[in-house]
Amino acid sequence: MTQAQLAQGNDPLLAVRDVSVVFGGIVALNGVSFDMKQGQILGLIGPNGAGKTTLFNCLSRLYQPSKGDILMEGVSILKRPAHRIAEIGIGRTFQNVALFPNLSVIDNVRIGTHSRTNSDIVSDSLKLGWVRRGEAAINHKVNDILGYLDLRDVAHTVVSGLPFGTQKRVELARALAADPKILLLDEPAGGLNHEEVYVLGDLIRRIRDERDMTVLLVEHHMGLVMSIADHVVALNFGRKLAEGTPSQVQSDPDVIKAYLGSKDQ
């Protein structure tokens, strides 16, 4: 992180305030709070069932917290429907890749620009002048992103036929197409081999630095989180266990206990 980015990071970009989620009688999240500062890569870790994905789905408005609030640039996002989250600058990828399988790579990424563009069905059907110009602008931007993520060779390939690693890159490209301020990555290293994880870590850092982005990384892969995150939040059983720099969290006795079990068990 550059000094400039650190300096402006006083107000949190995203603030999670005392968020609780209850499914039936099960408490999936219990009063979790943390801040994300501009330009940060925040790693969210925890064993299976710790509530990471639940929190993630609260951020993208798939779940409604039963208590607490989530603030983006000081404004609550909880009144917005899921489809109006992209426009305030929150973009995401999915744990098991949720692309549009029957569409080409380029169309998938074009759809990523939806929240940043306008049209209506009548103008679209008649292909009016402003629609054509809008489409040209979309293509320009998409072409740029495809180049950035090295996807131009497969631009017209239908995504369902691509290798998993490439699909993950397409998903990243689709998220970038919406110009997010915060990128939520749900287990981006899942299903990747050793080398791919290493490349991915580099890529995430590059995106943060070159595209001025803030990243929330939910990840099982400790090596990846510890090597690229500036700040780590550890969850267990829906509660925040520890928070701090990667080395602080790594040496936290509660975190060690959660991952490895305690002696007396």
Next chain:
Amino acid sequence: MSAIQETVTDAPAIDAVPKRAMTLGAGTSAVVLLLLLVMPLFVKNFVIFQLTTVLIYGLAVLALNILTGGSGQFSLGQSAFYALGAYISAVLMEHAGMNYALTLPISGIICFAFGFLFGLPALRLSGIYLALATFALAVAMPQFLKLGALEEWTGGVQGLVVTKPDAPFGLPLSQDTWLYYFTLAIAIAIYIASINLLRSRSGRAMMAIRDNEIAASAMGINVALYKTLAFGVSAGITGVAGGLGAIVVQFVAPDSYTIQLAIALFLGMVVGGVGWLPGSIVGAAFIVFVPNIAESISKGLSGAVFGVLLFVVIFLVPHGARQVALVCQHWIGKLKRS
């Protein structure tokens, strides 16, 4: 239960087509257009009438294709929108003395609104459940048209007879030939607009919803809006087709628009290739001509013969005309290379 659930989850995955494959190349389009333009010059009036019917059903199949192939929603209720369009045009012509051509946009707009509104409750349903809900619409429509309260306008069970228009500007064309070209012009305009739509931001949003609703919503797509819009557009085009049908057949009656019509249109879509817009006309030709062929083979068992022919087609080319087109393209490519 498990079998039902499987069908529901599997249903939207019917062979959806990437955008590029939704159209024909420029050369092929020109050949098809030329064929459509010269065909009426060499056949009898009755065959021209049949060709017009093919174009009209082609429009209705295209409308269903936008809904199912484009946005992934099923409908067995297209006959209801078709009936509505037909009656609006017929009533406007016969009771309000309106010009036949002017009634079509009105049918289209009213059917769009009707389809959009029907799409709202349908949002809660998907797959075969949506198919059932639309099925109910198709079953109900003929009875609404027979209602005593509307009889003054609709003619009740008797239906309405519509005057057949002559060719305008003293053109030396028979009524059938004129209506053929009139229908062709409208069909081409709607076909081009449909392709524009599916290739646009709105069309991509619909296809995104078809492929993955949660991801579509995360991209900022208002899933409810685009699903209902797809219903509206589909109903609107079907309404125009219905209006054209009323003008060409010169008659509307409740029992012309039963669930059988909806199933025929569904069949036309499958035979033409789901999601492949040019296939719509092939599917329409199938549902217009194949029953006649079946009847010429055996009068008493025409239904059975039709069933066998349909079975053969689905067995040989499950992806319909689109599959045939792809095979042809492959062969032509081979010929060019050798």
